[in-house]
Amino acid sequence: MKTTRNTTAKSAILELIKNSEVALSHAEIQKMNQELCDRVTIYRILDRLVNEDVIHKIATPDGTIKYAACNHNPHEHHQHIHNHVHFSCEKCHSVTCLDAVKPSYTIPENYLVKEVNFTLSGLCPACVESISK
Amino acid sequence: MKTTRNTTAKSAILELIKNSEVALSHAEIQKMNQELCDRVTIYRILDRLVNEDVIHKIATPDGTIKYAACNHNPHEHHQHIHNHVHFSCEKCHSVTCLDAVKPSYTIPENYLVKEVNFTLSGLCPACVESISK
DNA sequence: TTTTAAATGCAACCTTGTTGCGTTTTATTT
DNA sequence: AAATAAAACGCAACAAGGTTGCATTTAAAA
Ligand SMILES: [Zn+2]
Ligand SMILES: [Zn+2]
Ligand SMILES: [Zn+2]
Ligand SMILES: [Zn+2]
Numbered sequence: 001m002k003t004t005r006n007t008t009a010k011s012a013i014l015e016l017i018k019n020s021e022v023a024l025s026h027a028e029i030q031k032m033n034q035e036l037c038d039r040v041t042i043y044r045i046l047d048r049l050v051n052e053d054v055i056h057k058i059a060t061p062d063g064t065i066k067y068a069a070c071n072h073n074p075h076e077h078h079q080h081i082h083n084h085v086h087f088s089c090e091k092c093h094s095v096t097c098l099d100a101v102k103p104s105y106t107i108p109e110n111y112l113v114k115e116v117n118f119t120l121s122g123l124c125p126a127c128v129e130s131i132s133k
Numbered sequence: 134m135k136t137t138r139n140t141t142a143k144s145a146i147l148e149l150i151k152n153s154e155v156a157l158s159h160a161e162i163q164k165m166n167q168e169l170c171d172r173v174t175i176y177r178i179l180d181r182l183v184n185e186d187v188i189h190k191i192a193t194p195d196g197t198i199k200y201a202a203c204n205h206n207p208h209e210h211h212q213h214i215h216n217h218v219h220f221s222c223e224k225c226h227s228v229t230c231l232d233a234v235k236p237s238y239t240i241p242e243n244y245l246v247k248e249v250n251f252t253l254s255g256l257c258p259a260c261v262e263s264i265s266k
Numbered sequence: 267t268t269t270t271a272a273a274t275g276c277a278a279c280c281t282t283g284t285t286g287c288g289t290t291t292t293a294t295t296t
Numbered sequence: 297a298a299a300t301a302a303a304a305c306g307c308a309a310c311a312a313g314g315t316t317g318c319a320t321t322t323a324a325a326a
Pocket of ligand 3 (some may be wrong): 208222223224225226227256257259260
């Protein structure tokens with residue numbers, strides 16, 4: 001099996017994502033990183049981190065891809081399933097993991113469900129605040 | 134207010150979407166349509182149909198945008214909210230509206246929720262079938 | 267320290283989506 | 297039916313997002 005290595009760029013990008021309150025897009029990471037590494041390398045590092053299950057990928061309602069750190073329950077770490085809800089703000093375009101919100105649904109017949117991708121959208125607390133005054 | 138017109142291209146594209154079992158991407162519509170109209174026109178027609186609330190936009194977990202016909206309950210037509218669940222097949226990449234699946238969730242505090250975008254992914258019935266033999 | 271495969275930079279390329287503008291078409295009015 | 301106004305269109309050009317191939321560098325195991 002293929003081994004994976006830790007490099008300065010990989011560690012730096014992982015730290016960025018871990019320290020961020022909101023999920024980050026490739027473009028945002030690139031801006032925060034200007035000199036660290038090439039555009040293409042960022043794509044490859046993000047792919048690796050997703051495969052290693054250290055970060056997860058989120059598609060916003062408009063198709064933008066963002067990345068957030070995984071905080072697995074150690075007991076279910078092997079599951080590799082991210083079934084928490086995300087919130088996407090239509091004003092500031094921030095995307096947040098809502099670990100507290102537990103979604104439920106009826107399992108559709110004949111389908112094999114492997115992943116849950118549930119996104120709520122509207123206004124985030126900061127934008128609700130800024131509009132109401 | 135701006136009026137909207139019916140053209141041959143618009144009608145043809147709407148028929149394609151209505152007659153399709155699965156949601157269609159811009160690229161798919163373009164292939165099915167080769168000679169009908171320009172690439173840019175397809176984008177503009179899709180935007181118009183979404184604004185007229187005749188079709189709706191779906192972002193798959195990998196960020197691809199697909200379009201499906203709306204089948205509104207006439208009584209709630211004015212709501213313009215699409216809160217049904219979608220299924221995205223990781224093998225054949227088909228996207229389907231699952232009108233029968235009713236999702237539920239707890240509303241996160243301080244957030245203002247306007248839209249729900251719930252996608253399940255895994256294997257569609259056809260792909261489950263084809264793998265099990 | 268040597269070795270080897272993973273990771274990187276760079277150039278080139280493709281796909282997806284947008285914008286501006288002159289022309290065509292729809293549908294309303296005369 | 298003809299004139300009119302604005303919506304819709306085609307086309308070219310552009311911008312952003314993402315991928316691929318290949319030569320070079322680097323991490324980490326031997
Ligand atoms: Zn916001
Ligand atoms: Zn998340
Ligand atoms: Zn399938
Ligand atoms: Zn749908």
